[in-house]
Amino acid sequence: MALAGALVLLATTAQLATAHFGIEYPTWRDNTLGSTANSNYSQWEYPCAGVPGTLGNRTDWPLTGGSLALDLHHDWTYIFINLGLGENVANFNYSLTDPFWNSTGNGTLCIPKVTLPANLPISDGSLGSLQIITLGEKGQSLYNCADITFRANVANLTEEECKTSPGVTYAPVVAAATTKSAGATAGVNTGVLSAVGLLTLLFVFGMSV
Ligand SMILES: *[C@@H]1O[C@H](CO)[C@@H](O)[C@H](O)[C@H]1NC(C)=O
Ligand SMILES: *[C@@H]1O[C@H](CO)[C@@H](O)[C@H](O)[C@H]1NC(C)=O
Ligand SMILES: *[C@@H]1O[C@H](CO)[C@@H](O)[C@H](O)[C@H]1NC(C)=O
Ligand SMILES: *[C@@H]1O[C@H](CO)[C@@H](O)[C@H](O)[C@H]1NC(C)=O
Ligand SMILES: *[C@@H]1O[C@H](CO)[C@@H](O)[C@H](O)[C@H]1NC(C)=O
Ligand SMILES: *[C@@H]1O[C@H](CO)[C@@H](O)[C@H](O)[C@H]1NC(C)=O
DSSP states (O other), rough: OHHHHHHHHHHHHHHOOOOOOOETTBBBOOOOOSSSSSOOOOOTTTTTTTTOTTTTTEEEEETTOOOOEEEEEEEEEEEEEEEESSOOOSSSOOSSSSSOOEEEEEEEEEEEEOOOOTTOOOOOOOOEEEEEEOOOTSSOOEEEEEEEEEETTTTOOOOTTTOOTTEEEEEEHHHHHHHHHHHHHHHHHHHHHHHHHHHHHHHHTOOOO
């Protein structure tokens, strides 16, 4: 009873405390933000906000990793970027944010070049999808996806095209902590783990349960 009450309270505060986000580049699967979004979509829904993987909006994206621009609407949030390979991805099992990021500020966050894992089995023309997850303080997570075609002959966005809004920053969470002592690192990890919850972590890391 008490637990159920606490969960409902957590869910309610989570809704209030979280702002939705958009993907500006590469083109997202579909708009899931605001009143013009299809009413069947919900960013709370894993893995891609309820947007089917068959809409066909694909962006050519560099084989070596391309740009990513997010439209953020919060004081701060954790960001996870996962990649799945194939045409209609069910398994976003490559993490592109290891460690994950902590981002601060409202507006556009543009990463010129997202780093891909070594030895990804991709070549010119390979299909894939990016899954972006933002995660709030209480473990509430929001999802959006963008579908891409890996291309040998396309570039990441130029400096002119890839502009981060004033006041918007990001930093890898664990890397920042490792500049402190080993004890501090362990403290941050434990704090993040307990705040986020194990189940949510399973989802954000794209593991199948
Ligand atoms: C996706 O493609 C469809 C069909 O071309 C188009 O109507 C829709 O606006 C596109 N969605 C986005 C988010 O660009
Ligand atoms: C939402 O999904 C239902 C059931 O598939 C469908 O009938 C309805 O047209 C959809 N609504 C919109 C706005 O696309
Ligand atoms: C972000 O925007 C929201 C809503 O407009 C506002 O409440 C919040 O204070 C803003 N946060 C920052 C860091 O500007
Ligand atoms: C990721 O998932 C795909 C499809 O399920 C599978 O073929 C591939 O081996 C997986 N890769 C890793 C690194 O888990
Ligand atoms: C992430 O950033 C926010 C705002 O600066 C901060 O309150 C929070 O503690 C940070 N989280 C971690 C794990 O560093
Ligand atoms: C791609 O991103 C890298 C890393 O930020 C940058 O050095 C390079 O100039 C970018 N390439 C293009 C064509 O913008």
